[in-house]
Amino acid sequence: MSEAYEALSPDQSRALTAVLDEIIPPSRDGRLPGAGALGLAAAIEDKMREQPILQPAVVGGLETLAALAREAGAGNFADVAAGERVDLLNRLAADAPAFLPGLIFQTYTTYYHQAAVLEGLGIPGRPPHPEGYPVAPSDESLLDAVRDRGPVYRQP
Amino acid sequence: MSEETVDVLIVGAGAAGAAIAWSLADTRMNVLCMEQGDWMDPAQYPSTRLDWDLGRFGEFGLSPNSRGRETDYPVNDSGSPIQISNFNAVGGSTILYAGHFPRFHPGDFRVRSLDGVGDDWPIDYETLAPYYDVNARMMGVAGLAGDPAYPPKSVPLPPVPLGKLGETLAGGFNQLGWHWWPSDSAIATQEYEGRAPCINLGPCLTGCAQGAKGSTDVTYWPAATRKGVRLATRCRVREVTIGADGLADGVLYYDAEGVERRQRAEIVIVACNGVGTPRLLLNSASATHPNGLANSSGLVGKNFMFHPYAMITGIFDDPLEGYKGPTGCCIMSQEFYETDLSRGFSRGYTLETTRGMGAVSTSMLGMGTGRVPWGEGHHEAFAQLHDRTAGMVAICEDLPEEHNRVTLDPELVDSNGVPSPKIDYTLSENSRKMCDHAVARGREVLEAAGAKEVLGEPLLAVAGWHLMGTARMGTDPATSVVNEWGRCHDVKNLFVVDGSVFVTSAGVNPTNTLQAFALYVADRIKNNLENLFD
Ligand SMILES: Cc1cc2nc3c(=O)[nH]c(=O)nc-3n(C[C@H](O)[C@H](O)[C@H](O)COP(=O)(O)OP(=O)(O)OC[C@H]3O[C@@H](n4cnc5c(N)ncnc54)[C@H](O)[C@@H]3O)c2cc1C
Numbered sequence: 001m002s003e004a005y006e007a008l009s010p011d012q013s014r015a016l017t018a019v020l021d022e023i024i025p026p027s028r029d030g031r032l033p034g035a036g037a038l039g040l041a042a043a044i045e046d047k048m049r050e051q052p053i054l055q056p057a058v059v060g061g062l063e064t065l066a067a068l069a070r071e072a073g074a075g076n077f078a079d080v081a082a083g084e085r086v087d088l089l090n091r092l093a094a095d096a097p098a099f100l101p102g103l104i105f106q107t108y109t110t111y112y113h114q115a116a117v118l119e120g121l122g123i124p125g126r127p128p129h130p131e132g133y134p135v136a137p138s139d140e141s142l143l144d145a146v147r148d149r150g151p152v153y154r155q156p
Numbered sequence: 157m158s159e160e161t162v163d164v165l166i167v168g169a170g171a172a173g174a175a176i177a178w179s180l181a182d183t184r185m186n187v188l189c190m191e192q193g194d195w196m197d198p199a200q201y202p203s204t205r206l207d208w209d210l211g212r213f214g215e216f217g218l219s220p221n222s223r224g225r226e227t228d229y230p231v232n233d234s235g236s237p238i239q240i241s242n243f244n245a246v247g248g249s250t251i252l253y254a255g256h257f258p259r260f261h262p263g264d265f266r267v268r269s270l271d272g273v274g275d276d277w278p279i280d281y282e283t284l285a286p287y288y289d290v291n292a293r294m295m296g297v298a299g300l301a302g303d304p305a306y307p308p309k310s311v312p313l314p315p316v317p318l319g320k321l322g323e324t325l326a327g328g329f330n331q332l333g334w335h336w337w338p339s340d341s342a343i344a345t346q347e348y349e350g351r352a353p354c355i356n357l358g359p360c361l362t363g364c365a366q367g368a369k370g371s372t373d374v375t376y377w378p379a380a381t382r383k384g385v386r387l388a389t390r391c392r393v394r395e396v397t398i399g400a401d402g403l404a405d406g407v408l409y410y411d412a413e414g415v416e417r418r419q420r421a422e423i424v425i426v427a428c429n430g431v432g433t434p435r436l437l438l439n440s441a442s443a444t445h446p447n448g449l450a451n452s453s454g455l456v457g458k459n460f461m462f463h464p465y466a467m468i469t470g471i472f473d474d475p476l477e478g479y480k481g482p483t484g485c486c487i488m489s490q491e492f493y494e495t496d497l498s499r500g501f502s503r504g505y506t507l508e509t510t511r512g513m514g515a516v517s518t519s520m521l522g523m524g525t526g527r528v529p530w531g532e533g534h535h536e537a538f539a540q541l542h543d544r545t546a547g548m549v550a551i552c553e554d555l556p557e558e559h560n561r562v563t564l565d566p567e568l569v570d571s572n573g574v575p576s577p578k579i580d581y582t583l584s585e586n587s588r589k590m591c592d593h594a595v596a597r598g599r600e601v602l603e604a605a606g607a608k609e610v611l612g613e614p615l616l617a618v619a620g621w622h623l624m625g626t627a628r629m630g631t632d633p634a635t636s637v638v639n640e641w642g643r644c645h646d647v648k649n650l651f652v653v654d655g656s657v658f659v660t661s662a663g664v665n666p667t668n669t670l671q672a673f674a675l676y677v678a679d680r681i682k683n684n685l686e687n688l689f690d
Contacts, residue, residue: 027535086531104530108523112515113207121515121542123479129203129365132355133480138318138338140300142326145333151304152335154494156266156280 018078061099165421170248173427174372179678181383190391193245201363209516216362229570236581247373254484264662278640287672295370299340328605334491341485342370395440430623450644459556465619468598469547470607478512550594553663627656641680
């Protein structure tokens with residue numbers, strides 16, 4: 001673990017939360033939360049703490065994003081008008097190419113094991129064990145045609 | 157341990173080591189097994205966590221090179237398009253295996269006679285049939301009697317339920333008139349011998365927290381230790397040593413603290429798998445065996461076989477409930493198992509259907525294939541994939557070729573400084589054609605089952621989990637390493653009982669057969685104790 005790990009500033013955390021909500025916004029039907037609103041910024045920070053190798057790309061990306069937000073007349077990416085944020089992220093993709101792909105990967109893989117998300121998808125929001133899942137016994141008549149064909153192996 | 161001479165020393169507590177230990181415990185012999193790994197704690201398996209889907213990227217990963225466990229040894233597999241996948245613990249690779257548990261076909265032991273390729277085995281299906289039965293009882297095999305792809309066989313437990321996904325795929329096979337059958341599975345579908353029944357957790361490949369999957373830490377080992385076998389963990393065997401009489405007299409090993417120790421034994425049995433076994437024999441080179449132990453034929457490490465795997469995935473319109481049920485155990489098809497030269501290759505393959513993916517894996521598939529974008533439209537695109545994938549893998553029969561081999565890496569070593577194995581493997585033209593054929597047939601059946609789109613991967617790089625052929629059996633010491641009951645031609649009290657002894661690979665998963673062989677060897681030893689070393 002690197003001793004040099006520095007927590008994100010409140011401004012950076014706020015911007016990161018807004019970026020996460022752009023990567024995975026809330027669903028239109030309201031069943032699935034946005035990744036930022038779900039609090040994934042903290043999970044991404046935890047990942048950076050565990051794997052400091054991720055930090056330079058995230059921090060560098062957030063710095064570039066802050067500069068782009070200032071150019072757009074906002075103090076923070078979170079204050080950029082909703083309709084302009086995607087444009088800014090696309091510009092960011094050109095200026096800091098390592099930032100978005102890595103962040104998207106972390107966001108997807110973190111978002112899709114949150115209990116609230118699983119429930120929104122119609123899956124129980126719990127680990128598989130210990131409750132498991134019931135599966136009904138199978139319909140063996142499906143095999144009738146296979147049985148009717150007789151043996152399909154060679155006897156040497 | 158060091159002063160005592162045990163009657164039997166088994167190296168490796170995986171599938172084969174466990175089976176032979178249990179059987180030999182019937183004798184009054186003093187049996188000790190040494191295993192480099194630990195006992196596993198099922199409460200730590202990923203399926204007990206919400207982020208279970210990420211388990212396969214961490215300490216339950218497939219590759220010993222990325223897993224980062226100190227009980228693993230690294231493998232240089234950069235010279236192979238297929239990477240080694242294993243696990244080192246009590247239970248060995250069965251900790252991670254899917255439990256898909258078919259037998260070989262009778263014809264698989266007569267490949268040269270039937271098809272003029274590979275070689276015939278010095279034993280046949282009838283030799284192993286009673287041991288398959290014992291193994292089914294001990295491992296707790298679920299399945300359905302009457303499969304027309306096999307001679308009649310016993311299956312102690314009812315089959316794993318097909319679920320909506322399995323029934324959908326079965327419909328595709330039926331539409332084409334192709335063979336399929338519920339898979340024989342080493343999965344307790346009911347409470348069985350103290351094991352809890354399968355509750356369809358899904359992620360079997362990162363360990364079964366329920367204890368329903370028949371990994372040998374929950375099948376043979378409890379029974380073997382009750383019968384008096386001793387199992388010593390964290391013992392990494394460096395070499396088998398030879399006495400002045402030319403017989404194996406024990407091993408040198410490293411204990412948990414890395415201290416080198418000696419264990420003496422009257423009989424040594426190696427069960428370290430198709431890569432670990434040749435590594436140990438080659439590391440046991442000495443003045444009398446300069447090319448490695450039991451290697452007068454020069455064949456230790458050669459004829460290495462994988463099963464090349466193709467993977468075919470269908471995307472369906474409707475949810476399939478594919479996250480419920482054992483990942484790799486549902487139905488299988490042997491429509492393309494037996495040789496038909498009009499297909500352009502000899503021998504054949506099994507199609508083993510696989511269940512669906514967890515949400516994290518689905519998101520990764522979506523990301524990797526560009527189907528699930530970030531931002532606007534993310535949820536709609538994700539919903540098109542989520543719980544709508546089903547597919548299959550093709551387990552293709554690989555044929556033995558001497559240039560495919562396991563040697564010792566000149567530089568890479570494990571944490572005790574013991575040289576690591578190096579893999580050199582080229583996919584043969586026959587195997588490549590078979591994989592391509594499987595992708596095309598898999599596409600056909602998935603479309604017949606209603607898939608709106610099919611993705612094919614002709615060679616699954618991570619699927620190097622069936623390791624065979626590197627100490628082949630035969631009656632001629634010039635062309636084989638062990639005899640027809642696993643005894644090394646060169647060293648008469650040294651046995652090999654894992655997939656290394658396979659002469660050919662068949663087109664099915666190997667564990668049932670290698671365990672049946674281990675049980676057969678145990679009986680040969682038990683019945684020939686008087687003149688075992690003649
Ligand atoms: C992800 C995955 C899925 C699989 N799915 C299936 C399936 O569905 N069906 C099937 O039939 N097979 C499957 N397999 C393969 C199956 O696990 C193996 O065929 C089987 O475990 C091999 O048994 P074995 O006893 O030869 O070796 P292993 O089970 O690998 O055991 C070897 C043991 O020897 C120990 N060892 C090695 N070297 C030393 C040493 N020098 N000193 C001390 N100990 C040592 C190792 O630590 C290990 O525990 C799968 C494997 C994997 C990894």
